Structures are given as structure tokens and as C-alpha cells.
Amino acid sequence: MAVTPVVVCLNRSGEALAHRLAKLLDAQVHGREMRVDQADAFFPNALDHVRMLFAAGTPIVGVCASGILIRAVAPILADKTAEPPVVSVADDGSVVVPLLGGHRGANRLAKQIADEIGAIAAVTTAGDVSLGIALDEPPAGWRLVNPGDAKTAMAALLAGGGATVGDDEASKASWLDALPAGDAVKISCTMEPVETGPEHLHFAPQRVALGVGCARNCPPEELAALVTEVMKEAQLTPDAIHSVNTITLKADEPAIIELAKSLGAPLRLFDAETLEAETPRLENPSDVVFAEVGTQGVSEAAALAQTGEDGILWYPKRKTANATCAFALTTEPMVEVKGRTRGKLSIVSIGPGQHTWRTPEASHLLQEAEELVGYGLYIDLIGPMAAGKTRSDFPLGGEEDRCRYALEQAGKGKNVALVCSGDAGIYAMGALVYELLDRDPDEKGVSDAARRVEVVSTPGVSALQGAAARAGAPLGHDFCAISLSDLLTHREDIVKRLHAAAEGDFVIAFYNPVSKKRRTLLAEARDILLKHRPADTPVMLASNLGRPTEQIRYRKLSELEVDEVDMLTVVLVGSSNSRLAQLGEGPRMFTPRGYARRIDGDLS
Missing domain, CATH: 3.40.1010.10 (Tetrapyrrole methylase, N-terminal domain)
Incomplete structure (x- = not known):
């Protein structure tokens, strides 16, 4: 769970606990207005706010009843593999319940909270309850190569079977020690590729840092082929690669970006000074490279910079016409990620x-x-x-x-x-x-x-869409948008577009209709339009759309006055076919698409 959670508090009875949890998790407290005294942010409606956080991918710890969180997120549940963890904590701190995302951080988060406050973590996922482990959520530094088989393997273990844990890295996988012994499931812990299946899981320790460099606009397939060749020689599964590392000058290099994406590994960047500090450990320092980018090496230095002092250069620089790569190795799986991300x-x-x-x-x-x-x-x-x-x-x-x-x-x-x-x-x-x-x-x-x-x-x-929705359906046929600001567009060009739109009988949305200094173009636009469409053409004025001060009003084109329009107003002028429908909720503006003519058979 890489994203910091938000602690949601709904009343004063849970406020002290909410702040305690926020301190534990280095998180913020979001509190309900009028019901919570102190918070980093306040919200008026709990269901709306929790739903907004959830939709944004924010892990949620709610100091409240579980039902509130469930009702909030239920309407937007979709893909359980992409949804954030949701955890509820009782106001009195007695129970912590992971509601969603158990194997994506919620169970771990619930246990962390329970250990801190002396509560019961009500974890209900079968693997955690029966085996004390979730095979599809290995600890940092490990990656499950075949996650699609985890469910079947876990079912075999829950049915009473046992597991055999082996291969060269098994001693480092102490988190698997709690599994019952047996031959129902085989688990391999190795950096080498292995044949996997529903009864054979492969966990790869991420002990390898990949360093890369390339010429500008290097073909992505050239760099990918070079890395694949070295991985094959090293008998290395791609899942054992902890990160793809390079110099900051190559942050936007398509070949490197695509490589990191294909490997599912984070791209990390190091400046030339940091890479130059690795020169004593390089096997292929180059004055030519130094003259070009300010460091004696890129691929070797970047790989070593990621592994740190404990790392060794495993496969020194290999190169093609446009690309280089190198692999550095650590003795233990890497948990920390050094360097910086691409901005x-x-x-x-x-x-x-x-x-x-x-x-x-x-x-x-x-x-x-x-x-x-x-x-x-x-x-x-x-x-x-x-x-x-x-x-x-x-x-x-x-x-x-x-x-x-x-x-x-x-x-x-x-x-x-x-x-x-x-x-x-x-x-x-x-x-x-x-x-x-x-x-x-x-x-x-x-x-x-x-x-x-x-x-x-x-x-x-857009303001255009928001105004149209409030109006009804004024954009039901051809329309255009014209900005009446002459700060960036010559006035004569605006007038030319006004004449063209008027002659074309478009519905028109006017942006930036007036300002304190610009007061004449809207009136000029009105007069131009009156030469091409009826005086009673409906005009909608929409101000402060979507805000508490929203105001909607209608005018006839001939009655449009500049003084009732400001910079926060969108002006929608109908075409000669636009009209107002009088409904119980008030008038609604629409522009017919021509369906009536289609029904009558008049399409000539």
C-alpha cells in the first residue's frame, strides 16, 4: 500500500482515537463539520466524502460504524484488484475491521492498528485466518511470478494440503515458514525462471538492480533485446529485477520508459554527481561518457547506486550500437528504492x-x-x-x-x-x-x-457542458464556442468568427463574455446574431455553475444586456431552431436534432 491513508472521523467520541491513528500512520484526519473539533480537513457529508476518497484511490481508515463506509463505497465498487483498502475502527477502539482490499494492504493495516491500540483485528480472509499468510501479498522485496495461480494454491492448502518450499533462496523466505508441510503445493524461491502452475508458485527475491543507458531516440526494441539477452545468460526471471536505473538526463527516453513498464519495475533516476561517486567500483569507466554526461559510466554506476555499498557488479556493462545495460546484485532482497522518480x-x-x-x-x-x-x-x-x-x-x-x-x-x-x-x-x-x-x-x-x-x-x-445540462439540451445540433476575450486573439478575428457562426446558424457558447475593461464585444455579438436569427431566440445565462451561488436565467436575444453578465457567466445563444419547453420545474432550452422530420420521412 504505497499511498498514505486518510483517517475519517465522524464524531467527537472517536476524535482522540482518530488523531492517535493519524500519528501512527503519518496520515491526515478528515472530520465531519460541526461534529469534530480538530481535523486537517472538514467535510459536510460523510457518504459523499468517503466515496470521493475511494474513487481517488485513497486508502480509508474510518473511525465509525462499518455500515457507513459500506454504504458510501457500494455504488462504485468495480475492480477489486484496483480498489484501495478500506478499514473501519470502532469509536472505542475495541475492533478493527478490514472491509475491502484485504490482500492489498487492508489486513496488514488492520493488524498494525490493532497492535498499536490493543484492539481485535477482525480479519476474515481465509488464508490469513487459517494459515496466517496471504500468498498473493508477499512482503516487500519479493514478487509472486504467477499471481493468477495463488487462489488455486491457497484453496489446496485450506483443504488440508501442505506445501514444499525449496530452491536456492528458500532460506531468505522466512515468511513462508508457517505453512504446513506437504506436497499439495510446491513453492520455489529463486531468481531463476521455473515452470509454474496452479500447484507450483514461484516467489522471486528482488535482489537485482538493472542499470541502463542509451543514445537519444534509441529504438525501444534494441534496448529490450539487449536486456533480454543478458537476463537469459544470467538465468534471471524478470520478476527478480527490483528497479530500472539510469541518469536523470534520460528521464524522458522512450526506450527506457517502455523497458521499465514492460518489466513492471520502477524507473529511478540519479544525477551525474551521484553516479560519478560510483566510479571506483566501475569495471568500464569511460572518459568519453564523462565528457558527454558528466560521469564515467551510466549503466554500471546507476545499478550500483541503487544497490548501495552492499551491492556488487554482477554483470558489467553490455552494449549494442545505441544501448547499454548492467546488473548489480545484493545478498538480500531490496526493500528500499533509492534515486528519484521521473517528474x-x-x-x-x-x-x-x-x-x-x-x-x-x-x-x-x-x-x-x-x-x-x-x-x-x-x-x-x-x-x-x-x-x-x-x-x-x-x-x-x-x-x-x-x-x-x-x-x-x-x-x-x-x-x-x-x-x-x-x-x-x-x-x-x-x-x-x-x-x-x-x-x-x-x-x-x-x-x-x-x-x-x-x-x-x-x-x-466544461462550462459549456455544465451550462447545457442545466439548460436542458441546447447542444442537440451543431454548435461552436467563441471566446470574446481579445487579450490573446485579435478583435477582427473574433468578429470574423462571429459573422461565420451567425451565418452558419450554430448554437454558440460565449466564453469570457465580458470583463471590467471589455464591455463592447458581447453587445456587438448580439447585434451580429440578430441579423441572422429571430429576436426571440432563447439565450441562457449560467453563472457560478456547480457552486452554491449558481444562477440560471433566460433572455430573448434582443433583450440580452451586457450589464447582467460577468466573467463567471457562460452565455449560450440558441440557433434559429432552438426553443424553450415549459415544464413544471421551469423552462428547458433545447435544439431539435431533426427527429420529427425523420419520422415524417422528410430527409430531402
């Missing part, structure tokens, strides 16, 4: 603000981020998800500085989330991030380190 920038779209409109992927990226960057209001909108994280607030304006800062922080190896309202790819920060990465350094681009980071984007509910 990551997540461009996170949070929608209009309310968490129910935020995708689980967006919540997950926010949860795993170390630092949040964005306009202060947008970071505030994610509420408890921001608690305990470094946040760098920027005012409106200066968007380029905001994006550049986020990229440079990621370039230091951090996991950074650039928080954007709506959809970051629609009139927002997404395009600017990629523009900065595409610029040359002398064109006010970003540093080389920032260019090597991983950049991911997640979609969000």
Missing part, C-alpha cells in the same frame, strides 16, 4: 467545482500529487483533497508564469497537479503547457529538466 505534471480539470462533477481520474491525480498549482479559488474548490499538500496559489492573469512554474517544479522530480476549472483543454491551461514545452529555450520556453517530465491531462466538465 510528473498532471493537468487536472476539476469541472465547475462541485466534486460530484469531477471524474475519478481527476480526483486520483489530485490525491497522488505532492504540490498543487493554480488560481487560488480553483484550489479552494477541491476542498479536503488539498489538505496537507504544498500549494502554490497564483492570481488571475500571469497564466504563462503559472504553467512554467508547474513544469519547473515537476522538473525537480515532483508530482505536480496544475488545477484548472472546467476542462483544461478548452480555453485553459492545457494548450499553454504544451506550447511552453514546444518552444525553444531562447523563446522563453522551459528548462531541459522540465522538458523531461511526464505530462498527462484529464478531461473535465
Whole structure:
């Protein structure tokens, strides 16, 4: 369980225990508003909040009744192999119950908590109860090569059978000593490949650090073939590889990234200074390599840097035209992972603000981020998800500085989330991030380190979509979006697009309709549209979408006034076919798709 859990507390009777558990787990306390006095973050609704944490992949320790947690997560249960652990703890600290994710950290977490507070860990998974072990959850430093066979093997043991533990690394696998002896299941503990099956499990000790280097844009298959060749010579199963290690300059090298992904091993990076310190232990130091990257070796040095002083160079540098690799070996399975990760920038779209409109992927990226960057209001909108994280607030304006800062922080190896309202790819920060990465350094681009980071984007509910949903179905036929801000677009280009959209009879969503200084373009847009569509064309004004101050109102196009629109308002102007349906809940705006004509057979 790599992600730090959150301790959820619902009332004062469990508050002291919640803080005790938070200290034990180095976690935060999220408390129910008005019912908990002290917490790192507060929430108004327990079911919504627990569901949001669960969807984000956050392990949950709830100091509350089990039923509350069950009701919260039940609607979104899907893939048990990907869902986070959920543990409930009684308010009085008497019982700890792992509810979900028993073999993915919940059982271990429950036992840790129970040992600390003197409670009973109500573990119910069969293997833990009968055998005191979960074969599909080996300790750190070991990997089960054939996890798909664990269930069958465990069933054989639970049926009364025993296990034979053997091979050259068996003495290091003391965690298997509690298994009953017998021949129902064979367990191999070795770094070598073995034939496996439902009655033959293979646990590989992760004693090998792989170091790699390559020329820029080395073909991924060339590096993979080189590593495979050496593994075959060493009679090494890929699951015994603890990590893939290289110099920071190669953080964005596709061949290395793909290799680490194919091996299922973490990619770790070391700077040139750290690698140069390993020079006395290298078998193939090179002045040529030093002149190029600042260290006498990359693959050998990176492998040794990961293993530390106890490691030895097992297979020295092997090379092809464009790639090198080396293997370092330790005497015991490696638990610690040294070096740093590749930096990551997540461009996170949070929608209009309310968490129910935020995708689980967006919540997950926010949860795993170390630092949040964005306009202060947008970071505030994610509420408890921001608690305990470094946040760098920027005012409106200066968007380029905001994006550049986020990229440079990621370039230091951090996991950074650039928080954007709506959809970051629609009139927002997404395009600017990629523009900065595409610029040359002398064109006010970003540093080389920032260019090597991983950049991911997640979609969000745009203001256009949110307004359309509140309206009814105004985007039922062809539509477009036009920004009325002339800060980045020439005014004449905006006017040209207005005329084209008006003549094309599109439904139009106006972004950035006005500001304190820009007051004329919306009125000009209204007048242009009135030349092409009826005066009573419906117009929707949607302000503060998804927030407590949300306001929806309708106007006729001829009655649209600039003074009732601000920067937080989306203006949706219907086409000549759009209309309002009068319902009990109020008017709903829609644009017919043409189904009535299809029914009548009029498609000419």
C-alpha cells in the first residue's frame, strides 16, 4: 500500500482515537463539520466524502460504524484488484475491521492498528485466518511470478494440503515458514525462471538492480533485446529485477520508459554527481561518457547506486550500437528504492467545482500529487483533497508564469497537479503547457529538466457542458464556442468568427463574455446574431455553475444586456431552431436534432 491513508472521523467520541491513528500512520484526519473539533480537513457529508476518497484511490481508515463506509463505497465498487483498502475502527477502539482490499494492504493495516491500540483485528480472509499468510501479498522485496495461480494454491492448502518450499533462496523466505508441510503445493524461491502452475508458485527475491543507458531516440526494441539477452545468460526471471536505473538526463527516453513498464519495475533516476561517486567500483569507466554526461559510466554506476555499498557488479556493462545495460546484485532482497522518480505534471480539470462533477481520474491525480498549482479559488474548490499538500496559489492573469512554474517544479522530480476549472483543454491551461514545452529555450520556453517530465491531462466538465445540462439540451445540433476575450486573439478575428457562426446558424457558447475593461464585444455579438436569427431566440445565462451561488436565467436575444453578465457567466445563444419547453420545474432550452422530420420521412 504505497499511498498514505486518510483517517475519517465522524464524531467527537472517536476524535482522540482518530488523531492517535493519524500519528501512527503519518496520515491526515478528515472530520465531519460541526461534529469534530480538530481535523486537517472538514467535510459536510460523510457518504459523499468517503466515496470521493475511494474513487481517488485513497486508502480509508474510518473511525465509525462499518455500515457507513459500506454504504458510501457500494455504488462504485468495480475492480477489486484496483480498489484501495478500506478499514473501519470502532469509536472505542475495541475492533478493527478490514472491509475491502484485504490482500492489498487492508489486513496488514488492520493488524498494525490493532497492535498499536490493543484492539481485535477482525480479519476474515481465509488464508490469513487459517494459515496466517496471504500468498498473493508477499512482503516487500519479493514478487509472486504467477499471481493468477495463488487462489488455486491457497484453496489446496485450506483443504488440508501442505506445501514444499525449496530452491536456492528458500532460506531468505522466512515468511513462508508457517505453512504446513506437504506436497499439495510446491513453492520455489529463486531468481531463476521455473515452470509454474496452479500447484507450483514461484516467489522471486528482488535482489537485482538493472542499470541502463542509451543514445537519444534509441529504438525501444534494441534496448529490450539487449536486456533480454543478458537476463537469459544470467538465468534471471524478470520478476527478480527490483528497479530500472539510469541518469536523470534520460528521464524522458522512450526506450527506457517502455523497458521499465514492460518489466513492471520502477524507473529511478540519479544525477551525474551521484553516479560519478560510483566510479571506483566501475569495471568500464569511460572518459568519453564523462565528457558527454558528466560521469564515467551510466549503466554500471546507476545499478550500483541503487544497490548501495552492499551491492556488487554482477554483470558489467553490455552494449549494442545505441544501448547499454548492467546488473548489480545484493545478498538480500531490496526493500528500499533509492534515486528519484521521473517528474510528473498532471493537468487536472476539476469541472465547475462541485466534486460530484469531477471524474475519478481527476480526483486520483489530485490525491497522488505532492504540490498543487493554480488560481487560488480553483484550489479552494477541491476542498479536503488539498489538505496537507504544498500549494502554490497564483492570481488571475500571469497564466504563462503559472504553467512554467508547474513544469519547473515537476522538473525537480515532483508530482505536480496544475488545477484548472472546467476542462483544461478548452480555453485553459492545457494548450499553454504544451506550447511552453514546444518552444525553444531562447523563446522563453522551459528548462531541459522540465522538458523531461511526464505530462498527462484529464478531461473535465466544461462550462459549456455544465451550462447545457442545466439548460436542458441546447447542444442537440451543431454548435461552436467563441471566446470574446481579445487579450490573446485579435478583435477582427473574433468578429470574423462571429459573422461565420451567425451565418452558419450554430448554437454558440460565449466564453469570457465580458470583463471590467471589455464591455463592447458581447453587445456587438448580439447585434451580429440578430441579423441572422429571430429576436426571440432563447439565450441562457449560467453563472457560478456547480457552486452554491449558481444562477440560471433566460433572455430573448434582443433583450440580452451586457450589464447582467460577468466573467463567471457562460452565455449560450440558441440557433434559429432552438426553443424553450415549459415544464413544471421551469423552462428547458433545447435544439431539435431533426427527429420529427425523420419520422415524417422528410430527409430531402
